[in-house]
Amino acid sequence: MSTPRFIRLSPDDNVVVAVDQFPAGSQIAGQTARERVPRGHKMAVRPVAVNEPVRKYGQIIGFASQAIAPGEWVHVHNVAMHDFARDYRFAEDAKNDEVLPPELRATFEGYVRPNGKTGTRNYIGVLTSVNCSASVAKFIAEAVNRSGLLDDYPGIDGVVPFVHGTGCGMAAKGEGWDVLQRTQWGYATHPNLGAALMVGLGCEVFQIDRMKDDYGLVEGDHFQTMTIQATGGTKKTVAEGVERIKAMLPIAARAQRETRPASEVVLALQCGGSDGYSGITANPALGSAVDLLVKHGGTGVLAETPEIYGAEHLLTRRAVNAKVGEKLVARIRWWEDYTERNRGEMNNNPSPGNKAGGLTTILEKSLGAAAKGGSTTMRAVYEYAEPVKEKGFVFMDTPGYDPVGATGQVAGGCNVMCFTTGRGSAFGCKPTPSIKLATNHYVYESMIDDMDINCGDVLDGVSVADKGEEIFNKVLAVASGERSKSEDLGYGDLEFVPWQIGATM
Template identity: 70%
Template sequence: MDTLTAPRHLRLHASDNVVVAVDSFQAGQKIEGVTVADRVPRGHKLASRVIAEGEPVRKFGQIIGSASKLIEPGQWVHEHNLNYSDFVREADAGHAPHGSGLLPLPQRATFEGFRRANGRAGTRNYIGVLTSVNCSASVARFIAEAVRKSGLLDEYPTIDGIIPLVHGGGCAMDTNGEGYEVLKRTQWGYATNPNIGAVLMVGLGCEAFQIGRWKETYNIVENDTFRSLTIQEVGGTRKTMEAGVAAVRDMLPVAANVRRETIPASELMLALQCGGSDGYSGITANPALGAAVDLLVKHGGTAILSETPEIYGAEHLLIERASNPQAVERLQSIIAWWEDYTARNKMEMNNNPSPGNKAGGLTTILEKSLGAVAKSGTSPLEAVYGYAEPVTSHGLVFMDTPGYDPVSATGQVAGGANVLAFTTGRGSAYGCKPTPSIKLATNTPMYNQMIEDMDINCGDILDGVSIEAKGQEIFERVLKVASGAPSKSEQLGYGDAEFVPWQIGATM
């Protein structure tokens, strides 16, 4: 802030030629030494330098369009003088440099996690009760409930709990279709997520999603941390409950035989989410999370950006950051798939700023998408994955998911995410098991209103806290939560109703 009397404003990047009004600007006020020429509503942009006609306008250090006429310092920048369509970008894609800023090993941050037999690292240690179909959902819940009530878990302090992972699908679907593939991958991803120590899978028996075939696909064998049962084979609900509880009882000592140990932050896989965005998302919590991601990537870790519909129309933002042509091709084919998919479903891909977005100060699709993409920071894009595919790269990656929070996060957790950060402006109540979720408020009033649900307030960025400092705070919180400190949504008990595999294709 310039002075106590100047209205609050934000410079999102040193190279920007605009600043954002936090409070509205009135003509005659001084902002960064520039005299305000027009009234600038809150959330809108003011030119901090002269911008020639045709010259790029920069926000987030990125081009959001070009001036459609000469813009003088102090003028309001919006639809009347900023244009996206004039601006055609020649992407020299797929050759961004690999992360050069990787810290030397001894300087890397660590967390206290669970080292798994396969070398991966967990931040939690749950028993998962997977279900092949909705028809076994109640039995899975009954088993989890019976285990919870039995007191059995009291004997195993290294077990975080038991999660019934129930859903509405699994039958009356095309077993050769992509919806079935997605469900198979999602189940496999949960079964192997490093935050799960042992798995019981419960089916009905006659469903389309056949547990036997699924086990064959992934070479899963029944062992002391994986068991499966079907209600029809065991002989009904009560017997399956008993058999399920017995299976959990058998697996518990094995699953509990772990202890937190020091593990480099490079083993963290952070899922990035936003939901209930507001006008502040793109300028507070998202860039702050982006700064935390840049730190995590420097420390060798992985972050998963998702929500394909929210980058649609501005996908070159990511394509330009791709370190390899495979990632570019994959992202382009995902965009093409969505165009076909939504057309088939009589919907439109449209991420253009809405009238509400424009009133809030977002002028172009690039600017809007940059706000969403800001949570991924500035690192090169190393790989692109399909929904629920196992993520194996380090650094920043993209996973194709819908924007809808529980569906998107379910894909990321299936991909292997062991910690999750979620920015929200309106106030999301999301929480997840087995992956702890850290909720970042974009503004102080909502943070105060929902303080028992929010982990970190990023609204104070509007009051002068730097994005870098907030990024550091988020990074440190990620390490703490990964080490076992409960997030707010964990304290509240979230995660039993948020497993929502992406449903693609017709239910027959």
């Protein structure tokens, strides 16, 4: 019988990771496995005393809640979370990243918009100011998509209703209001939309006219608004909405793909259904692709603040200056307060599925998740749904819940997304195409219709750099119009989920 494979990620680690399942009695790294260790999970290779740190990646991922002997399975039954000081050491690893001159940069085929941004898709969006107009927005989109009108416009990817559950019963100012307004504006002006229609009820807290005034939005061929009350009810609003989109179709169809530099790619970095392989295969490979994108002048947007908790000190070292690093720490402090006042805790993450896949604490999950950001300088930290303006690697403050986090990144301007998964996530994200990266062979093969790239071969010897180049090339191909698996399956209509902060009244 062959010896099970394992990985020791740092000489400082007191655990190894099971590439293959360790049967009880097998010889692993000079130790005898005392019990079965599932693939993706950890086994101790040194004694770990009570309250002594457990180390993986050369970093603390938790503390022994009981004495752990060499050969024992290391997981939630013998590892706990404790608070511990992180030395943020702002900007000490900041560097001048290599960026190729324009003539040497890779290119893709995208849509140049009137505001100068470049889109990778050409949808028409039907936005809603409030949940009260959600059904009408869906009726309008469904009527157009069923009508056959789009057959005459093959360059338009479809009509998508972006509906949500808020917009009223909320404060008309403050954090929650600002987040919703930024999100709505980000979608209304997104480069992957050729045109947008916003539908309201009329009497809601989130008034369309106020948003237009605050952001200087002017109605025209590419953006229009209406309310059910002013139009005369449901049937009249649906009919009027269909007519307005009919008029938008030929205008949106004028957009044609043209060659654009990779510097116009704004790549959202997401993970969901993570496992013990995520931080070893798909996440570092995606990080390598981000390093390539930055070299070609583009932008990578890491997010999910609760899922970099415990690894934020590695990012503050890469901040371009102390101000950027301090902003990230301020968001961490906000999250600590947010979870405390809602009687939660930061270690509520990882999920049961993450734990079944080998992740024990949020610290372990975060160290793997942060690898998606590569190794270049962190140029900016953005609040949720803020417009991403800096080139290079940046961070956006979002929840770890995938649909909410992704909605913020898209609202910020991300025109392509890469999504790593080890347990198997079914996620799409209109109007931004989502590329699925499987962390292991098992999920890639069992969910082949959902997965775009298999990163499990990193465990077989494929280099992270080579896999990163494969991902980078896939990003450019999808940006140029190649459909991802989630697009083929029709995902994305229901994944618009703005972050709802504050009281619902």
